[in-house]
Amino acid sequence: MNDQRPDPDALLARIVAEEARAARGRLKVFFGASAGVGKTYAMLAAAHQQREQGVDVVVGLVETHGRRETEILLQGLECLPLKEVDYHGRRMRELDLDGALARHPALILVDELAHSNLAGSRHPKRWQDVHELLAAGIDVYTTLNVQHLETLNNIVGGITGIRVWETLPDHVFDAADEVVLVDLAPDELLQRLKEGKVYLPHQAARAIQNFFRKGNLIALRELALRRTADRVDRQMLEYRRDQSVSAVWQTRETVLACVGPGENAERVIRSAARIAARDDVPWHALYVETPALQRLPRRQRQRILARLRLAQELGAETATLSGADPVEVIVEYARGHNLFRILVGRDRVRAWRSWRQSVADRIARQGPDLEVILVAHEETRAPSPVKGGSDASWRERFKAPWSSYAMSLLICASTALLASPLHSVFELANIAMLFLLAIVVVAARYGLGPSVMAAFINVVAFDLLFVPPRFSLSVSDVQYLITFAVMLGVGLITAHLTTGMRYQARVASRRERRSRALYELARDLSGALLPQQIAEIGQRFAAAEFGARAVLILANEGAELGQQVLPAPADLPVDLGIGKWAFEHEAEAGCGTDTLPGSPLLYVPLKAPMRIRGVLAIEPRDPTDVMTPEQGRLLDTFARLIAIAVERVHYVEIAQTTTLKMESERLRNAFLSAISHDLRTPLTVLVGLADSLLIARPSLTPDQADIAAEIRDEARRMTTLANNLLDMARLRSGTVLLNRQWQPLEEVVGSALKALQSVLAHYRVSVDLPEDLPLLELDAMLMERLLVNLLDNAAKYTPSGTAIGIGAAMPSADQVEFWVEDAGPGLPSDKAEAVLQTLERGHEAQAMSGMGLGLSLCRAIVEAHGGTIRVQARGGGGARFVVTLPRGNPPTVDLLDEAAVSCESS
């Protein structure tokens, strides 16, 4: 009963999946048992319905096969132009994926989901196109026949005798948001067939006639219905999980398919996929590469790798591990990944090796807790390829250079020569030992072929030269047959052992070389300081390890793939478009992948810890070659190392600029504080001394007193100037921390007026601030400075006795503005432009002269407060400087507080 509630992790995963699905388009599949049941018709009818509801429907690609009723339905729907592809001189038409993405309709119709695209398209399969459309948020309607489903493919093949090569991975079908079964009774379908309403390609008419037998149709219909029922069943299960309706929650049993070199590996994979799909569990496919398997000819290894890819397409997580004993690796992997059901192919029965335990038995013995499922052979296929493969492997084993054979011949001859004078001295048995020694030496040095040859030669020589009757091949004593057998056996065993050892040594040295190469790559990369250097190091490594040419395309600052290719491509046909695709989708593209496999280059995204740094474009030696797992891993490591190096270089650059910035900041601050201290002290002294003169006894003459007063005033002016400069520098450097507090504007205005008391004494100053002006968040010192500057400015350019006004208003709900206006002659025309530039555009050309500095400072202060400042001509002459500040969110002064406080006090 503890399984009553759904696993929270599973729920979370479902929520995440649902979120991902919400952003994606929805896929609706019109599913049928065979051609002719009316899938396309149903799809078009549904599309019409959607269009009537105002949905933006576009036909991406629909095969009408010249059927009238379908063509009529196409009318009234917007059809996207098809892309013409030149294929072996024939004009073929394909879905225009880029056109569809650019058009971006709400819903697009794409017929025949299982269709294989022509070579040269972006993806090899149409369902991958559909995938991209869905990822772009476009809903897709499509059609599918049951025989195209990957896991049902061989079943359907078995029923109908026709194998379809265009298949669709089941996970695509399972991931569809909706599946509509389009059903038609077999009799009706046959009737339609007779009436010629079903499209039949001409070339395979006979085969197709066979296909449309009633028995077949019933079986196909059953399959389609069943598959749909399975889906519905799973939906029900999911619904129950959703609603937490009491149900039985099975523990997640996962499946492991063991892929071997045998013929039935494909069957194992398909069975595992089916079981996993039925139980809705994830599954893994594992290939263990033993030294013996590594020795297999390349063609056969490619086949195994192709099967792993098939498993991946069917939704498996695949792994390739190497180990001497596959059973051990399998059991360990299964335990490590919690896989309790293991599918293995049945070993081919070998009567003469019946004492050997099968892989399944050994797995069962090593892992008694694991469930082992044996998958039978496919009887339809002859085991001939295996034989061919092993022949090749035998030939491989005998392969040795001619010189080896010559040397062994020489060794045999000299043994015979050496032994012949000893004939009278030694027993025959000891002479046989000499020959044996020669065989061992040859086997150890030159391998299997020469050793077998040496065994034969030595036996013949021994027989000919030493065994009586001498100089004849007749063996009088049967016991020398044993000598012969032993010699041959020793030769074979020694050769086998040494070749095995040599193979191991070779593998080890290859591994060592690879790790050394990687080590050297890492070392070189760690020394690289420029992207260019990284690219060159990468190029060297690619040439040495893959025999390939490689270039880097790096992302720019804005996290977009740049145009620059490093190092400059000699003649590499780099396609930046594919690079961009790989970069944006964070997936490999180009040759050997599912995306634009026709390209001669492979594009690997450079994934670094922080983000994707660019794309590595590599041109494999043989574009048709599938990469072996080791190569794939090596390429992966290679790309990762390059990515990390690029990222490191990027951050080194940032660190350098930051250090530089910090250094200059530090210098500037040191400079500023030095100025402010060193300048202020003598100014203070100057003011103080001038003042001292003024009050000195005996009193100065009036002229002298005037001079002293002037010295004092000039020193004060200089102080103001220095203060302005320092404030300006601090504000410009962006390091100043505003001490902003909520306060009434009135108070700041008051202190500014007080500071300029003596200057403003000759003007009629009026302050008119609205009573309800909200509190403003100001740095009082800076704001006072701003007002002092504006007032001082007004006083400077207007004749004394005129009016200077300070006012404020709230032009909008979130802004407060205040102004200083004068009734002078307005801005002098030669200065007006400069003032405007200084104020409104922050133009500093004039900033350092005269009033420019003061206005620049005003602007900087206002900007630091998040506001703007502008100058207007005032009606009736004069200028008005208007400061606009954000109102912000002023705190309230709670009147209740007063009541509380006053209660306490009384």
Added chain:
Amino acid sequence: MRILMTTDTTAAILVIEDEPMIRRFVCRALKAEGFRAIEAASVRQALLEAATAQPLMVLLDLGLPDGDGLDFIRELRGWSDIPIIVLSARTTETDKVAALDAGADDYLTKPFGVAELMARVRAQRRRQATTGTPPDNLIAFGDIRIDLARRMVERAGNSVHLTPIEYRLLVYLATHPHGVLTHRQLLKQVWGPAYAERSHYVRVYMGALRRKIEADPSIPRHLVTETGIGYRFVP
């Protein structure tokens, strides 16, 4: 007023300033005014002099070579309440506020004139004489009269209505004339410690009070703003 301007040679003022030129003219000005000036250039020396020479007042530069002027204020306030006037640069409002909160009475921004300095010194001397509640419970300045016993405020003979907080604010300011009171000090004294960080309260109430007390609230005569620091009451 002359009476307070004592020419007693024991009326010493301690000048703590590390710049000899500034120290010199300050001392000269003080001497011209009839005070005895004791010079100190470091915190250590200043503490020594303060303990031995029993000065009337301290003029203190905040930036000293062997320590912070704040340390000196705290140390001195441990055993003496003689007036302290801080001399400091303009850009260091927070330092000034800290010094005032630590117990300094007034401040002067460099560069300052001799006349300004002497005015502050005299004001502090006067304050020493008049601190506390006046004996007749009456405070008068300008055309304002505060009757502390009856909790009444009159302006030019007419009663002014103040809220309890406004009244307490005014009384606190009026009983601490000449010195600078920081926002924090006022909040603590008038509103209570819980309000110490709500400086906008003081500002809003000060505005209201000015409208009731001052002839021209935008250019106040008695309730003067010390920008970024606090307020000063000038009778």
